Amino acid sequence: MTFHATISGVPRIGPDRELKKALEAYWRGDSTGRELAGVATKLTNDYTDQLITAGLDSAPYAGRSFYDAILDTSALLGTLPERVADIPDHSNDGLPGFIDRYFAAARGTAELPASAMTKWFDTNYHYIVPELSADTTFSLDDHAFLEDLRDQIKRAGTAVRPVLIGPLTYLSLARTTDGSKTLDLLEDLFATYARLLPRIADRGAEWVQIDEPTLVTDIPEDVTQRVRAGYEKLAQAHPELKILVQTYFEDGDRAIATLSGTGVAAFGVDLVYGGVELASWTGEELLVAGIVDGRNVWRTNMDQALQTLGTLAHRGPVAVSTSCSLLHVPYTLEREDLGPVQEWLAFGKEKIAEVAALSAALRGEDVSEFFKASREAIAAREASPLSHNEQVRARTAAITAADRQRSSIKERQEAQRESLNLPPLPTTTIGSFPQTREIRSARARWRRGQIDGEAYKQAMVDEVRDVIGRQEALGLDVLVHGEPERNDMVQYFSEQLEGYLSTDHAWVQSYGSRCVRPPIIYGDVHRPEPMTVEWYKVAQSFTDKPVKGMLTGPVTMLAWSFVRDDQPLGDTADQVALALRDEISDLIDAGAQIIQVDEPAIRELLPLREANQPAYLEWAVGSFRLATAGAPNAVQIHTHMCYSEFNELIDTVSNLDADVTSIEAARNGMQVLAALKDAGYELGVGPGVWDIHSPRVPQQDEVDALLAAALDSVDPQLLWVNPDCGLKTRGWEETTASLKVLVEAARKARA
């Protein structure tokens, strides 16, 4: 049995965030396990039905997921962290037996810390990092998965295609607690999968999809060989069960080269972010052609796509699919009201229709109406004045190298010493202060029209006054306004920039029950009016200490949005950069002497293959510099990045040429500083001395020790004292207590 039309993966959170709401109600104790289980079952059933009704003849099914697919895999393989092992099986109420251990790993408990969470390849989705060791043994806990699968096949037939995360990918994303290499477990894990596959076949499945996105990254030759051997074994595990190996986010040809001839029955590849040549494909296996973009929101150019598919279909059997899971895009456009831009777009449901139409066309069916409508929409987009602004184009065309270049570090440091006159080891924070219930409820009331703009603004001004007062009382040196008016920073700026559009219901899962609504960049970006100057002025009016202007950098503005696909990312980034450059100039005119431009996402967009990284870094760094290089010497530019694995980005941090960079460092004990020192870094740095990701207040001697460790690697003239990240998710109690400790640590170190 083969198939012709599918998608690579399904979203889980629900078209109306039903799973989020059900999870949160369950965690609060407001609903039963049976209710939560019912919501998850209904969502997966509905999605399968939607795919089949739309005309797809194979439907991926990853089981009911209650938080994250990698965590699901850990539960399935019996590798939830050691520390949750004592939590007993859940009572029989429709939830899997492991669910209490599963949630404890995902979210922590009063006694137990949560597992680390990190970004899924170059996306803004976060997975729960598996914790393994040399002693890890895999023991399948597959009861829940197999029961669900059997029910689903009974209900919807053999079009249901179970999906697993592949052994290579699972281990590559895991960490060990004992310094051993996760890949040492590769053969064991293949053997475990070899036991699982017959059980899956037993429940009635004809196909199994195994996701191996790690196969698109740079992997050493010996690992490639071991993976090949592993798949040879899997292909023999159950002769009737056909295996689809799925990759995404990059060129799939290497995966095909690695696994061709092993007995794998099909390769799923990304034809949008990877090439369409696929030189290694012999035409022997089924090609599941990911031609519909699974992670961006634009309509597919159907004629072009059909042509590509036609060329491939001459070489062997082809099924039509999406480039990756539809997890990364909203469910449907149906409830949006986006004006003329609406018809340029395709969200999940619309993409499924595109897949079905392409597959039908490929098999010679008449879908000319669908193609015609699509052709017209694409022509309308191309001709629209909305996507082209001549003034913006003229300005980007005139950018010169000098626009990205400030004076020498020495000159700037001298000028800033004079203008700012700060004590050694200045203390500051990263920008946001607690987003209290009052702040969020004021914003909600304003959005619903229950209070007017003036009343809302007044509430925020009062908040800023309060936040400034608290920082003065704590004795911090460089203050912030606290960002109360920003719900999500990218959303906040996108609402004020032309060329950006916000949606109403277009939620995408970011992690667990957390969803985001990324704005859409549809046209040339520019800034009609100052965006933050009023807030800066309000804050500065309450204090004599310097208040930092607070902006979000161009790369992050792109990374957390859906970007236009009709021009290079670097061009869009430069447009955002020019808007920020103007904002910085206005902030300076209003009196700001320190301006922070956050770039927490600079690492997230780093290409998966080393060969593609230099070109990315060139435009990413270039856009940051374009945004900031207009500042005179006496104005201090800060930036902030929050992830700890910095070592591969040391040069990038230098190249940004920010006067001060604050980074996450508390959890890994300042390791990154030694690398900075070795690289001859001569700019200011603020390694976080308080891990803000947990409500715990650090002890004085802990922070003292971190600061002492920092002083081992950093010139005291260049060292700043600050937390790891913004404080918006924290409460006031721990914030005040922790900042007291931080200020005291700086005071003692100065003495």
Ligand code: GLN
């Ligand atoms: N200035 C932002 C804040 O403090 C930075 C956010 C971030 O690092 N993600 O919230």
Ligand code: ZN
């Ligand atoms: Zn941060």
